[in-house]
Amino acid sequence: xxxxxxxxxxxxxxxxxxxxxxxxxxxxxLSVYWYQQSLDQGLQFLxxxxxxxxxxxxxxxxxxSAQQFPDLHSELNLSSLxxxxxxxxxxxxxxxxxxSPLHFGNGTRLTVT
Amino acid sequence: xxEVEQDPGPLSVPEGAIVSLNCTYSNSAFQxxxxxxxxxxxxxxxxxxxxxxxxxxxxxxxxxVDKSSKYISLFIRDSQPSDSATYLCAMRPTxxxxxxxxxxxxxxxxx
Numbered sequence: 001x002x003x004x005x006x007x008x009x010x011x012x013x014x015x016x017x018x019x020x021x022x023x024x025x026x027x028x029x030l031s032v033y034w035y036q037q038s039l040d041q042g043l044q045f046l047x048x049x050x051x052x053x054x055x056x057x058x059x060x061x062x063x064x065s066a067q068q069f070p071d072l073h074s075e076l077n078l079s080s081l082x083x084x085x086x087x088x089x090x091x092x093x094x095x096x097x098x099x100s101p102l103h104f105g106n107g108t109r110l111t112v113t
Numbered sequence: 114x115x116e117v118e119q120d121p122g123p124l125s126v127p128e129g130a131i132v133s134l135n136c137t138y139s140n141s142a143f144q145x146x147x148x149x150x151x152x153x154x155x156x157x158x159x160x161x162x163x164x165x166x167x168x169x170x171x172x173x174x175x176x177x178v179d180k181s182s183k184y185i186s187l188f189i190r191d192s193q194p195s196d197s198a199t200y201l202c203a204m205r206p207t208x209x210x211x212x213x214x215x216x217x218x219x220x221x222x223x224x
Binding site for chain 2: 102104
């Protein structure tokens with residue numbers, strides 16, 4: 001068990017809808033990362049938060065947004081969903097400093113119909 | 114050209130074989146190198162974590178980094194059917210926020 005918790009495990013929704021994915025990082029980790037994994041794209045970095053502030057952005061669509069709350073849990077909001085947004089969404093966390101790797105949760109599987 | 118290249122496989126080996134998994138990269142600033150194992154419908158699990166060049170061994174697993182060739186490897190000795198999974202290489206520069214992943218290699222170990 002990595003200590004990173006993601007909910008829900010599965011989400012099925014229709015095109016045009018909006019969903020929220022939730023992540024609780026490992027105890028003590030201030031950084032939260034969101035990744036998208038689809039069959040043809042591999043693990044793609046979306047966005048990173050550190051102690052409540054956005055630190056880095058990757059290939060995140062404008063329809064997607066995220067935030068990190070004072071208790072350090074994070075939410076990824078996906079809106080105006082399209083069929084192509086169907087994927088696994090992973091959250092990862094790590095401690096401060098260079099010498100720390102990412103630890104992943106078990107992801108949320110999103111299916112857009 | 115992708116920053117990190119990894120052959121997606123699949124790679125199929127008999128039980129007990131030595132498995133060699135590899136990645137090449139283009140960014141010479143990468144200093145931290147990782148290998149993750151991912152079972153179906155699960156999150157990536159950290160296997161090995163190394164800094165700069167050299168070897169690191171942990172049980173049946175050995176990670177090698179050759180920065181001069183921009184090439185990293187993961188060796189699995191005495192492979193088991195339970196090793197069947199997707200193996201992802203990953204790397205990050207010093208002071209960098211973003212960890213870049215390879216596409217992953219699917220490994221099948223046949224009993």
